[in-house]
Amino acid sequence: MSHTILVFDSGVGGLSVLQEIRKLLPGQHYHYLFDNARLPYGELGEAELIRGCVALIEPMVKQLNADIVVIACNTASTLVLPTLRQSLGIPVVGVVPAIKPAAQLSKLHHIGLLATPGTIKREYTHELIRRFAEDCRVELFGSSELVMLAEQKIAGMPIAPQQLQKLLAPITQSTLDVLVLGCTHFPMLKAEIAQALGAGVTLLDSGEAIARRVKELLPADATTAATETAAAYYTAAATETAAAYYTAATISDGLKHSLQQLGFSHINHVS
Incomplete structure (x- = not known):
């Protein structure tokens, strides 16, 4: 039996999480809602962010009769989960920066x-850092520009290496050995970031952990048939459906093409 999974983000970053979920759970009905009209979320006030997210997600859950919602946005997850969990009556999964595994992995006890x-x-x-990385030196790097570079990349636009190098300069000057990609946009730039930082820095994100959590929360009949054999996997993948919804007035042809390449057969505007 297939289930309906709604994945939400401010832009295309949540696709990095959706890809991990689809690998683990083929054959479901996937819906991707991205609020690109208000991108980037990292610069919005908290009250505005909560109000806008709830106003978009609640009606979409009802319209789709969704079984589970994934807030594939670190910024939104820190704010909207309590409100959504109280109002929706279905599981709501958020994204947590991978501080704990980073602290466990770091040999130098120095993470970013x-x-x-x-x-x-x-x-x-900061509470995550206190709880799970108390014995580590933790450096924090904030960037909204990298969000927009990830959006550029998925829209098929080139990224200037020197621009990326400039944005990552504070990290390249550090001696950390593990870097947490704490925005779902950033795994979209994983290859470019890895090249800029070199082999001495391990990059971690939460995509696989979120996929495992979604699998745990869905009924067993949604997961067993698709994962028992390779044949069952491809049968399930063939029955999969995927639709994307955006809030901006329009999207570029490059982004539309990328979404189609990722298997989204329906791409619609919502207000």
Whole structure:
């Protein structure tokens, strides 16, 4: 039996999470809602961000009769989860920066968190660091510009290496050995970031952990048939459906093409 999974983000970053979920759970009905009219979220006030997210997600859940919602945005996850969990009556999964595994992996006990300015300054983030990285030196790097570079890349536009190098300069000057990609946009630039930082820095994100959590929360009949054998996997993948919804007045042909390449057969505007 297939289930309906709604994944939400401010832009295309949540696609990095959606890809991990689809790998683990083929054959579901996937819907991707991205609020690109208000991008980037890291620069929005908290009250405005919460109000806008709830106003978009609640009616979409009802329209789709969704079984589970994934808030594939670190900035939004730190703020909107309590409200949505109270109002929706279905599981709501958020994204947590991978501070705990980073602290466990670091041999130098020196890690970094690369995220939006909003995620960097929130008390939620600092509590994660206190709980799971007490024995580590933790450096925080905030960037909204990298969000827009990821958007550029998915829209098929070139990224100037010197621009990326400039944005990552504070990290290249550090001696950290593990960097947490604390915005779902940033795994879209993983290859470019890895090249800029070199082999001495391990990059971590939350995509696989979120996929595992979604699998745990869905009924067993949604997961077993698709994962038992390779044949079952391809049968499930063939029955998969995917639709994308955006809030900006329009999207570029390059972004539309990328979404189609990722298997989105329906791409619609919502207000």
